[in-house]
Ligand SMILES: NC(=O)c1ccc[n+]([C@@H]2O[C@H](COP(=O)([O-])OP(=O)(O)OC[C@H]3O[C@@H](n4cnc5c(N)ncnc54)[C@H](O)[C@@H]3O)[C@@H](O)[C@H]2O)c1
Ligand SMILES: O=C(O)C(=O)C[C@@H](O)[C@H](O)[C@H](O)COP(=O)(O)O
């Protein structure tokens with residue numbers, strides 16, 4: 001199996017996703033961009049900086065004229081315009097121009113924020129994704145959705161801006177906390193649910209080795225998820241249609257994330273949202289009750305929370321009115337027709353959503 005997945009858009013090659021077990025190959029990949037005389041600013045957060053910045057900066061500095069870095073405090077609460085503003089200030093101060101690059105080293109928070117700065121600084125400069133969390137390796141580094149939160153509304157300000165390269169070092173997952181690893185599994189399980197029933201089964205069967213983080217299995221899992229995400233974003237890069245399926249679990253999940261003041265992790269909220277979406281699908285007679293029991297088994301196997309306290313259905317449903325998939329007052333909600341097959345439903349009422357939330361608010 002190749003460790004290189006090319007991503008195309010409108011029939012034309014856009015960028016490669018390259019999966020390796022170290023950061024070393026980044027040098028080879030960067031050299032294809034002819035960066036002599038150029039500058040690269042590595043954007044990262046405080047945790048990732050202490051783990052990997054020195055190593056990655058040494059590699060990057062061999063490929064371009066000047067390397068600098070911008071470090072911000074880790075956490076979703078810093079994925080906002082204040083941090084973007086500080087990054088702009090750094091780039092202006094260092095006189096970064098349109099031919100220079102940003103490189104996002106970290107999880108989805110770093111990737112989304114750095115990508116948004118790259119999309120907007122000087123009306124757009126190039127950026128590279130070097131994802132280091134499970135969530136970012138399987139999902140957020142691919143497809144060019146960039147952005148930040150605004151007043152804790154998730155990803156309210158953003159742009160589509162494709163990276164020039166996604167370079168994934170799978171072994172970086174070894175230093176991730178168990179909590180962050182299980183959050184990443186939220187997006188992985190989502191991929192199985194929306195697109196690939198046999199992948200969903202495979203995940204369930206291989207839960208023990210995945211939980212042990214055996215690198216061969218992690219590589220296989222990241223590769224399958226990357227293929228699923230690639231296939232969806234290639235067909236619909238700017239979410240005019242089926243890309244919305246990648247939003248399974250997100251309409252309610254994002255609301256829970258906001259209401260928890262970001263105490264709950266994104267992937268965990270997506271998992272909770274997937275339970276609710278499945279419950280609604282069951283209420284509509286689309287899939288059987290047993291599937292919900294199986295989803296609980298899968299989520300338990302990966303240490304994901306299956307219920308939430310101190311948040312009301314009323315508040316969650318209220319926040320769905322700000323969802324990015326709203327269309328003239330109609331919510332475009334992702335449901336399951338069967339395991340491995342999702343669709344966009346435009347008929348849901350607030351009561352349907354409240355009823356779907358019952359299993360997770362119990
Ligand atoms: N753009 C997209 O398509 C897309 C897709 C899914 C999620 N997202 C966004 O991604 C964000 C969540 O990303 P995330 O889960 O990666 O969170 P994150 O970026 O906050 O990273 C989680 C934590 O892990 C730390 N970390 C990162 N790599 C590490 C490593 N290798 N070892 C040890 N610690 C490490 C970070 O410092 C942070 O504390 C959310 O903001 C979500 O909205 C975007
Ligand atoms: O790439 C996409 O498209 C996704 O929907 C992936 C999601 O996992 C991700 O969380 C995304 O940021 C959510 O999209 P949003 O448009 O609701 O912000």
Ligand SMILES: [Zn+2]
Nearest residue numbers: 187250266270
């Ligand atoms: Zn997500």
